[in-house]
Amino acid sequence: MVLDNPFLILYAGCMIKQFKSIADFLAYFKDEETCREYFEQIRFQDGEYCPHCGNMLVYRFKGGKRFRCASCKQDFTIKTGTVFGESKVSMQKWFIAIYLLTTAKKGISSIQLAKQVGVTQKTAWFMDHRIRKALKQNQLKLFGEVEMDETYVGGKEKNKHRAKRTKGTQGRNTKTKSVVFGMIERKGKMKASVVPDVKMKTLEKEIVEHIKIGTQLYTDELLSYSKIGTLYPHETVKHGQGEYVRENVHSNSIESFWALFKRGYYGTYHTMSKKHLQRYVDEFVYRFNSREADLHDVFADIVGRVTTTGKLPYKKLKTA
Numbered sequence: 173m174v175l176d177n178p179f180l181i182l183y184a185g186c187m188i189k190q191f192k193s194i195a196d197f198l199a200y201f202k203d204e205e206t207c208r209e210y211f212e213q214i215r216f217q218d219g220e221y222c223p224h225c226g227n228m229l230v231y232r233f234k235g236g237k238r239f240r241c242a243s244c245k246q247d248f249t250i251k252t253g254t255v256f257g258e259s260k261v262s263m264q265k266w267f268i269a270i271y272l273l274t275t276a277k278k279g280i281s282s283i284q285l286a287k288q289v290g291v292t293q294k295t296a297w298f299m300d301h302r303i304r305k306a307l308k309q310n311q312l313k314l315f316g317e318v319e320m321d322e323t324y325v326g327g328k329e330k331n332k333h334r335a336k337r338t339k340g341t342q343g344r345n346t347k348t349k350s351v352v353f354g355m356i357e358r359k360g361k362m363k364a365s366v367v368p369d370v371k372m373k374t375l376e377k378e379i380v381e382h383i384k385i386g387t388q389l390y391t392d393e394l395l396s397y398s399k400i401g402t403l404y405p406h407e408t409v410k411h412g413q414g415e416y417v418r419e420n421v422h423s424n425s426i427e428s429f430w431a432l433f434k435r436g437y438y439g440t441y442h443t444m445s446k447k448h449l450q451r452y453v454d455e456f457v458y459r460f461n462s463r464e465a466d467l468h469d470v471f472a473d474i475v476g477r478v479t480t481t482g483k484l485p486y487k488k489l490k491t492a
């Protein structure tokens with residue numbers, strides 16, 4: 173189990189049958205009421221509470237959908253103070269969007285999402301980003317055997333008009349491309365961050381923040397890694413000498429993640445703005461880290477996350 177809140181998962185996961193396809197999923201979440209009941213189990217897993225003041229003594233109105241706080245006397249529903257309350261989109265549509273984003277290995281564009289969920293593209297774009305924002309994980313530091321590598325995405329200069337090309341930007345260059353730094357436990361979890369450059373100082377900061385001291389590291393021969401051996405046992409794959417695997421020394425795990433991420437980048441999204449790149453990275457990392465968990469557990473985890481993440485209004489998202 174690699175999700176952040178196993179308790180929530182156990183609780184919500186036991187409520188629903190295993191769903192193996194979108195048909196199973198839609199048969200279960202057949203109407204708004206089922207979605208509401210399901211969400212109530214997740215939101216009030218530690219007991220009912222008032223979203224206005226946090227008081228735990230609340231009364232439920234007849235019919236079961238409205239509550240009144242015994243302290244501040246304000247009314248609320250299960251949706252108050254969550255993304256479901258802020259948006260006019262039905263919970264069922266949110267659930268479908270979450271399901272699609274969870275199961276799409278290469279991601280799903282807002283155009284595809286709009287078509288499949290039945291909302292405008294503008295709404296789909298907002299939903300997409302809101303879900304993605306919730307996927308940032310704050311797990312413990314990595315340990316064991318960790319492969320690290322950096323990759324460059326975006327800004328294919330050869331596709332631009334000559335006048336718009338930036339000189340000296342072929343291959344690895346941060347003028348037009350963004351750098352993503354990935355760290356992956358063999359057969360375990362991973363983390364990845366958008367970084368401004370691949371200088372030694374920048375990468376070391378990431379490594380120390382995300383990896384336990386004493387972990388066995390594997391990297392390529394990039395100079396920025398040359399001093400990391402003073403803090404961690406470190407082995408290098410010498411790509412420059414045509415070497416890719418030397419017994420246990422390789423970077424196959426991180427390479428396969430990059431391959432998937434790039435298929436999503438170029439195949440599904442076509443581009444990811446620098447501004448939102450970390451969120452796209454978080455989306456792919458989340459899917460990777462939950463790859464062996466049951467789908468209904470993953471779904472419950474994301475529903476919980478989406479609704480507890482801070483507000484992200486459309487306007488702010490557009491200009492942030």
Ligand SMILES: [Zn+2]
Pocket residue numbers: 222223224225226227241242243244245246
């Ligand atoms: Zn209250």
